[in-house]
Amino acid sequence: MTTTALPARREPLSLGPLQLEVPVVLAPMAGVTNVAFRQLCAEQGAGLYVCEMITSRGLVEGDRTSLSMLTFAEGERVRSVQLYGIDPDTIGRAVRILCEEHGVDHVDLNFGCPVPKITRRGGGAALPWKSGLLGRILTAAVGGAEGFDVPVTMKTRKGIDEDHLTFLDAGRIAEDTGCAAIALHGRTAAQHYSGRADWDSIGELKASVGIPVLGNGDVWEADDALAMVASTGCDGVVVGRGCLGRPWLFADLATAFGTADTSARRLPTLGEVAGVMRRHAELLSDWLGEPRGCTEFRKHVAWYLKGFRAGSQVRSRLGTLSSLVELDALLGELDPDEPFPERELGRPRGRQGSPRRVALPERWLDSRDVDAVDAEAEDDTSGG
Incomplete structure (x- = not known):
């Protein structure tokens, strides 16, 4: 970096x-x-x-x-x-x-x-x-x-x-x-x-x-x-x-x-990213209620995990989560020590067209x- x-x-x-x-x-x-x-x-x-x-x-x-x-x-x-x-x-x-x-x-x-x-x-x-x-x-x-x-x-x-x-x-x-x-x-x-x-x-x-x-x-x-x-x-x-x-x-x-x-x-590890993901979902749930908050959070999953090696099954299940308990379980399957993918630094995110x-x-x-x-x-x- x-x-x-x-x-x-x-x-x-x-x-x-x-x-x-x-x-x-x-x-x-x-x-x-x-x-x-x-x-x-x-x-x-x-x-x-x-x-x-x-x-x-x-x-x-x-x-x-x-x-x-x-x-x-x-x-x-x-x-x-x-x-x-x-x-x-x-x-x-x-x-x-x-x-x-x-x-x-x-x-x-x-x-x-x-x-x-x-x-x-x-x-x-x-x-x-x-x-x-x-x-x-x-x-x-x-x-x-x-x-x-x-x-x-x-x-x-x-x-x-x-x-x-x-x-x-x-x-x-x-x-x-x-x-x-x-x-x-x-x-x-x-x-x-x-x-x-x-x-x-x-x-x-x-x-x-x-x-x-x-x-x-x-x-x-x-x-x-x-x-x-x-x-x-x-x-x-x-x-x-x-x-x-x-x-x-x-x-x-x-x-x-x-x-x-x-x-x-310094760059965050995957475990630290997971902690931010949990906080984001929690704040959305506090604002919208847990079911809707978790649904709203789904759109952010791909952005958070971009470049990490998280398996397709975990990614897919995160994309359909409906509760914080479910989120905790799925985040627990991620490798907390995986380093941030430095190849993603400086690369565009979101829409480009x-x-x-x-x-x-x-x-x-x-x-x-x-x-x-x-x-x-x-x-x-x-x-x-």
Whole structure:
């Protein structure tokens, strides 16, 4: 395991009044970053843990599913929510509801989703092309938080494709409208999650704005985060797929960012991984009840055991478990001393897909402004 040491401890990352000792943000992922997973990650190391994305329309209309996602652990010191919307008025009202009624401490706006059913209606990663509308949305969001001392940030991609880049304009608009920071995923919507993230674009954005810039894309290990900061000058990193089945990555990141001495960092054995798996299932069961919690945990099994020699029978049975007693028995069949498979280090996790043409509304690229987009572009499909 290679390590890259920073020359000195970094200053805390400031997002308005929020001070993050470790400049690391957990990216919202649908069906993953619920209250149980956020608590698990927070037990590993410091950072900002953002809940699953909710839609502004769902929140304003009191949708039961949207409201159920606004669940926070007792010890969740900073309540961070990612919001998505396409209508300035609705966004402003949603932000005010989050501040007034739910006591949130941070609101992030997502403009990075590359999913065709969203972009073909002008939403997600397609929306920043309409710079006027983006500005009105961000202005409304910042206005909705006025008086609550709650910072508003945004996340975006490089652009629609390499011929239609929007990240520099988005950065300028974010700064001009009063956003506390901007996060950039160094891929275009056309790339989805394929290929390599363009870290140079993160550095270019950092050089062009006066607000903090967070880098996102291909942070699989703590060394990747250090390398991104060193090469781009960005103020922090956003971690998404890299922590799937590896919540201890946040402990590694906290150690790496907190000191120039990286000797304390080490890889977990299979027995230690099993302990984290048990804790994850326990937290899900506490939140959802044991049967549903164990069912929800099944999706995480393959991520946790990726690269280990765990037998196919154990893997298969873990994929159908329904109780913590059953989980304990199955985890007991694993070899606790098996070392972490180092060949998995630095390798992509989760979805990747392949490059594809971005689905857009007719004549979308003809102009940079529009008054409104299709209401169906506001959907709870998350991504960035």
